[in-house]
Amino acid sequence: MRASSTESGRRAGTLVSASDDESQNGDPIVIRGVHKRFGDVEVLRDLNVSFKNNAITTILGPSGTGKSVLLKHILGLLEPDIGTVEVSGVDIWSLTEDEVYELRKRFGVLFQDGALFGSMSVFDNVAHPLRMHTEYSEEKITELVWERLGEVGLQEAADKEPGAISGGMRKRAGFARALIMNPDLVMFDEPDSGLDPVRTSLLNRLILQMHKQYGGTYVLVTHDIETARKVSDYVGMLWKGQLVYYGSLQGALESEDPFVRQFISGEEDGPLGMD
Numbered sequence: 001m002r003a004s005s006t007e008s009g010r011r012a013g014t015l016v017s018a019s020d021d022e023s024q025n026g027d028p029i030v031i032r033g034v035h036k037r038f039g040d041v042e043v044l045r046d047l048n049v050s051f052k053n054n055a056i057t058t059i060l061g062p063s064g065t066g067k068s069v070l071l072k073h074i075l076g077l078l079e080p081d082i083g084t085v086e087v088s089g090v091d092i093w094s095l096t097e098d099e100v101y102e103l104r105k106r107f108g109v110l111f112q113d114g115a116l117f118g119s120m121s122v123f124d125n126v127a128h129p130l131r132m133h134t135e136y137s138e139e140k141i142t143e144l145v146w147e148r149l150g151e152v153g154l155q156e157a158a159d160k161e162p163g164a165i166s167g168g169m170r171k172r173a174g175f176a177r178a179l180i181m182n183p184d185l186v187m188f189d190e191p192d193s194g195l196d197p198v199r200t201s202l203l204n205r206l207i208l209q210m211h212k213q214y215g216g217t218y219v220l221v222t223h224d225i226e227t228a229r230k231v232s233d234y235v236g237m238l239w240k241g242q243l244v245y246y247g248s249l250q251g252a253l254e255s256e257d258p259f260v261r262q263f264i265s266g267e268e269d270g271p272l273g274m275d
């Protein structure tokens with residue numbers, strides 16, 4: 001699904017959805033009024049955002065602006081000081097431990113470094129969630145893992161340990177593992193970090209291919225505008241714990257708003273400072 005160019009992104013605070021009608025009905029992930037502080041540092045400030053079903057939404061922002069903190073709230077790894085994080089209409093902090101365990105199975109996560117187990121082969125890394133969370137036979141697991149490794153182009157590296165393959169291959173292995181349980185919610189924490197532009201492009205293409213094939217609600221955080229341009233249906237621009245823009249990719253690219261223009265162009269001069 002691509003957002004239409006008639007959609008206009010707006011400065012956030014009030015805005016909670018990137019769609020025309022700003023309805024959150026059916027949005028699988030909804031963040032309402034979230035504040036998060038670490039000591040004196042207020043990282044998220046009344047953040048309101050909902051993520052569209054079956055779309056790829058990219059959260060852009062400079063280093064240290066709270067992108068990973070936002071992702072950890074979605075994953076239930078951090079609890080808001082104020083506000084709620086709802087998945088499929090349910091406040092995740094109202095769930096029992098067993099319900100959280102079940103919810104986690106719906107998430108696939110690709111962390112910055114791939115977060116692979118260093119002493120396991122690529123095959124075993126990808127098989128791990130299936131061995132932990134399903135009763136599938138080894139035969140079935142082998143079939144599923146082999147299929148995923150084929151999709152990410154890693155069958156030949158199946159027996160290698162993560163330390164013996166390149167950074168780009170580790171990301172692809174992490175991606176295969178993130179998708180192995182057929183998650184409907186897929187989170188990426190800076191998938192492009194540490195990759196050269198060509199490998200970043202290849203990974204972005206793979207993200208688009210897998211999304212097209214399997215669908216799902218993808219949320220990707222990055223500070224790389226090129227990645228956002230290539231993969232996003234929607235973009236959010238996070239600065240000082242709030243969204244200064246949230247809307248369609250097209251709307252961001254065409255925006256006259258000085259915040260948005262500075263984000264897109266990466267220019268030093270503009271309303272976004274270093275402080």
Ligand SMILES: Nc1ncnc2c1ncn2[C@@H]1O[C@H](COP(=O)(O)OP(=O)(O)OP(=O)(O)O)[C@@H](O)[C@H]1O
Binds near residue numbers: 068
């Ligand atoms: N567990 C924590 N305890 C204390 N401070 C934290 C914690 N997690 C994050 N922070 C602080 O919150 C702020 C935002 O961090 P975050 O990792 O979300 O930034 P980011 O936008 O993802 O940056 P980058 O692009 O560099 O990864 C930083 O000042 C960071 O030091």
